[in-house]
Amino acid sequence: MIHKMANQRIIPVGPYHPLQEEPELFKLYCEGETVKDIKWETGYNHRGIEKLSESKTFEQVFFLVERICGICSTSHPFAYANCMEEIAQVEPPNRAKYIRSIVGELERLHSHYLWLGLAGHFLGYNTVWMWAWKYREPILDLFEIISGNRNSYAMFKIGGVRRDVTGDQIALARKTMRDLKKKNDLLTKAVTDDPVIHARTKGVGTLTKADVMDYAAVGPTARASGWAIDVRRDDPYAAYDMVDWKVITADDGDVFAKTQVRLLENYESIKIIEQCLDGLEKEPEGDIELKVKEIPEGIGTGRAEAPRGEVFHFVKTDGSNSPVRHKIRAPSYVNIATFKKACVGQTISDATISLAAVDPCYCCTERMAFAYDWHSGDKIYDGNQLVERSRKETERLKNTL
Amino acid sequence: MGLKSFCLKKSLWVYHFAGASCNNCDIEILDVLTPRYDVERFGMQLVGSPRHADVILISGSINQRDKPRLKEVYHQASKPVFVVAFGACGCTGGVFAEGITFAGPVDQIVPVDAYIPGCPPKPEAMISGLSKLMQTI
Ligand code: SF4
Numbered sequence: 001m002i003h004k005m006a007n008q009r010i011i012p013v014g015p016y017h018p019l020q021e022e023p024e025l026f027k028l029y030c031e032g033e034t035v036k037d038i039k040w041e042t043g044y045n046h047r048g049i050e051k052l053s054e055s056k057t058f059e060q061v062f063f064l065v066e067r068i069c070g071i072c073s074t075s076h077p078f079a080y081a082n083c084m085e086e087i088a089q090v091e092p093p094n095r096a097k098y099i100r101s102i103v104g105e106l107e108r109l110h111s112h113y114l115w116l117g118l119a120g121h122f123l124g125y126n127t128v129w130m131w132a133w134k135y136r137e138p139i140l141d142l143f144e145i146i147s148g149n150r151n152s153y154a155m156f157k158i159g160g161v162r163r164d165v166t167g168d169q170i171a172l173a174r175k176t177m178r179d180l181k182k183k184n185d186l187l188t189k190a191v192t193d194d195p196v197i198h199a200r201t202k203g204v205g206t207l208t209k210a211d212v213m214d215y216a217a218v219g220p221t222a223r224a225s226g227w228a229i230d231v232r233r234d235d236p237y238a239a240y241d242m243v244d245w246k247v248i249t250a251d252d253g254d255v256f257a258k259t260q261v262r263l264l265e266n267y268e269s270i271k272i273i274e275q276c277l278d279g280l281e282k283e284p285e286g287d288i289e290l291k292v293k294e295i296p297e298g299i300g301t302g303r304a305e306a307p308r309g310e311v312f313h314f315v316k317t318d319g320s321n322s323p324v325r326h327k328i329r330a331p332s333y334v335n336i337a338t339f340k341k342a343c344v345g346q347t348i349s350d351a352t353i354s355l356a357a358v359d360p361c362y363c364c365t366e367r368m369a370f371a372y373d374w375h376s377g378d379k380i381y382d383g384n385q386l387v388e389r390s391r392k393e394t395e396r397l398k399n400t401l
Numbered sequence: 402m403g404l405k406s407f408c409l410k411k412s413l414w415v416y417h418f419a420g421a422s423c424n425n426c427d428i429e430i431l432d433v434l435t436p437r438y439d440v441e442r443f444g445m446q447l448v449g450s451p452r453h454a455d456v457i458l459i460s461g462s463i464n465q466r467d468k469p470r471l472k473e474v475y476h477q478a479s480k481p482v483f484v485v486a487f488g489a490c491g492c493t494g495g496v497f498a499e500g501i502t503f504a505g506p507v508d509q510i511v512p513v514d515a516y517i518p519g520c521p522p523k524p525e526a527m528i529s530g531l532s533k534l535m536q537t538i
Contacts, residue, residue, distance in 0.1 A: 016418055016474065022427060023419050023467070043466050045421045048501040055499065067496055070425025070521065114428065117435075133435035151425045151521050363424045 007031055011348065015044050022362045026355065033347045038339055045362050053326040058084060058158060058295055061323065065313075066152050068328065069363040071114060074107040075306030076328070077156040079313040082237050083302025084158045087317055088292050094239070095283040096160035098276040101239040102173070103146070103155050104304070105269040105276075109180070110139045111307035112262040112269075115359045116191070119259065122356045123200050128191065135183045142176050145169060160289025170277050177270050177277075184270070188263045201255035205342040205354030208253055215338045218331045219309025221358045224261045225253035231305040243275040255357040295321070306331055308359050330364030406538050409455055409481075412444040413535065416454035418474055420507075421497065422461025425521040426488040430458065433524045440528060443535075451478040456534070457511075462490040464502040468510060475511040483534055484513045487527070489520040496520075 014025040023044035029037040049068055053061050065076040078100065085091065092100070113136040120128025140150045146165055147153035155161050165173070191197055207217070212225045222229055230247045232240040248264045250257035297319040304311050309331030316325040335358040342354040419427050433440045434447065448454055451474045463471055475484070486507045489495035494506050507513055514537075517530035 015470070022422070022424060044464070044470070045419075045461075046464055046466065046502050047421045047462065047497045048503075049497075052497070052500050064496055067423040067425075067520075070423045070428060073423075073425065130436055133432065134437065137435075137437050150523060151429070361424065363422065 008036060013352075015041070024362045028343075028348060028351060030348060033349075035343050035346050035348060035351050038343045038351070040336070040339065042362050050326050050328060053323055055322065057321045058317075058323070061326070062156055063152075063154060065328070066154065069330070069361050070151055071111050071361060072107065072306045072308065072311070072330075072364065073152045074103050074155070075304050075311045076313070076330075078104055078238070078304035079302040079311040080315070081156045081158060081302065082304060083300040083313045083315050084295065085300075086302060087298045087300035087315065088158060088295050090159050090290050090292055092160045092290060093283075093287045094242075095164075095280060095285075096288045097239040097242070098279045098283065099161045099163075099165050099288065100156070101243070102165065102273050102276045102280075103153060103161075104238065105272045106139055106143060108269045108307045109266055110136050110143075111359075112266055113139070115262060115307075115356075116187070116259065119255075119353065119356055122352050123197070125196065128197075131190075132187065135180070135187065138176050138179065142173055145172060157289060158295075159292040162289075164286060164288050165280060166285055170280060173273065173277055177273055181267070181270055184263065184266050191259060191263065197259075198256065200350075201259065201353065202252075204255045204346065204350045205357050206252070206254045207338055207342055211338065211341050212253070215341065216334050217309070217338050217358075218334055219306070220258055220261045220265065221309065221335045221338060223247065223249045224257040226251045229310075231303045231310050235303055237304065239276055239279065240272070242279065243272050245272050245275075255353055258357045295319075308332055308361060308364075309335060311364075330361065332358070332361040332364050336360050410535055410538050412446075413455045413483075413531070414446050414448045414453055415456045415458050416448055416451045416474075416478070418451075418457055418459045418471060420459060420461035420467045420471070420490070421464040421502070422488070422490055426460035426490065429521045429524055429527065430460065430487070433527055438524045438528065440531070443532070445531065451475075451482075454478055454482060456483045456485055456531075458485045458487050459491050459507050460487040462494045462497040462500070463504050463507060463510060464500075465504045466502070468504040471507075471510055483515065483538075484511055485515045485517060485530065485534065486513045487517050488522055489518060492516045492518050 009030050011028040011030055015023040025041040027039045028035050053064055056064055062077050065080050066073045068076050113132045117129040117132035143153060144150050146169055147155050207225045209226045212222045212227050226249055228247045228249045233247055245268045248261050250261050295317050297317055299316045302313045312329040314327040315323045318324050338358060339355060343351045346354055417430055457478060486492050490497060491507050494503055497503055515530055515534045517526055519526050
């Protein structure tokens with residue numbers, strides 16, 4: 001093990017630290033100022049959502065998956081809705097599809113601004129933080145007008161959406177998009193022309209195309225390294241095949257490229273929203289859902305492109321009113337693994353921004369790693385022991401067959 | 402009002418403890434620092450260590466792994482310290498209260514001075530909660 005070497009120091013970051021808003025622990029193994037190895041520990045955020053989901057009805061699960069991650073609070077319901085619609089064999093009406101895409105893209109916009117602000121904050125460039133978050137507010141206002149809440153929207157249901165977007169709201173959305181385009185111009189110029197940001201982000205945390213393919217990275221992390229994958233294009237859902245847009249990529253794979261990809265994606269999102277608003281005006285008002293009476297027995301998979309990459313949901317049903325098994329894979333789960341590649345060999349000061357560049361979301365990623373005794377709070381199993389036990393159990397069942 | 406509470410009131414420093422949250426509460430906490438809400442004008446600031454803090458703001462439900470750490474953070478903070486439970490999760494456990502890893506609402510682990518309900522609470526709710534807390538000092 002490298003970190004046993006005499007001149008290496010461990011620098012712990014976390015689990016409760018001001019750098020990122022979520023709890024996680026990074027251990028940087030450093031020699032002098034250079035990071036030689038990195039380990040991270042999560043689990044501070046584990047809530048057992050997959051298990052909880054089995055105790056909810058299909059409609060209630062929407063509110064639960066929405067709370068997997070507050071920033072992607074549409075992506076998870078999106079993927080889950082796609083999944084349930086595959087099981088029930090229904091297709092929502094066009095108006096619902098447009099509304100879904102609008103909500104999804106608004107979320108991408110607010111998430112990318114949020115990331116940009118936080119990235120500025122990590123660089124010690126708080127001006128970027130303040131400006132980006134200031135521009136994010138009108139999007140949240142729009143959300144509040146459309147859905148009644150700034151962050152968790154509760155817009156989705158099986159077979160459609162819960163609320164219509166009509167008259168005034170459409171006009172307001174158009175105005176917000178027009179204003180946002182100007183602000184995005186300003187922000188893109190300010191960020192991509194700034195010599196300090198160039199110096200801090202160019203050539204930092206570089207991932208080559210081969211790296212992202214090895215780690216199976218998704219979303220902007222992969223697209224910034226020249227790998228054009230996007231579920232919206234590869235496996236179209238909602239209204240994405242009814243509108244015209246393109247997948248943004250960059251070639252350098254460093255933090256700067258990731259910033260660029262996100263800023264340019266904002267333009268695409270605005271474009272999609274505007275076209276969806278046009279589409280809404282052509283569809284009859286109020287036609288926003290299909291009544292789905294029964295969910296048959298079956299299995300379904302659903303995908304959606306979250307701001308951070310592909311979200312994947314798998315549900316198994318048995319004809320009752322709640323899932324038998326609900327499996328969720330969030331984009332950060334694969335993206336976080338690229339830390340090793342991006343951070344090792346950097347200086348400590350660059351490590352933070354390399355960590356932040358993939359926009360990791362630990363709430364999405366938490367997996368069961370430990371089992372505790374409910375009464376005494378003692379640890380009984382760790383992750384490996386659990387896997388071991390599960391294997392033994394399978395073996396035992398196999399033998400009895 | 403003594404000198405001590407006068408000074409405290411003018412500069413509440415806040416330490417943010419994120420439990421097993423969904424992140425929404427956490428971003429709303431950061432949001433109140435940004436230009437539209439700007440709580441720094443009340444002298445509030447996020448600090449990096451509980452030892453510097455006058456207020457511990459706890460968002461998210463507390464799971465088995467967070468519980469001992471929350472207790473430790475509370476003991477590390479210099480007293481008097483005010484504990485604020487933020488969001489439905491902080492107040493009661495919210496949707497995660499039935500979860501397999503849930504370790505009890507915040508007020509069963511450390512004493513709580515103020516609750517700010519909502520999922521997530523709006524920034525206005527947070528400002529109102531903190532200003533009410535200030536009035537009690
Ligand atoms: S109260 Fe709601 S928004 Fe806040 S952490 Fe809990 S689920 Fe998320």
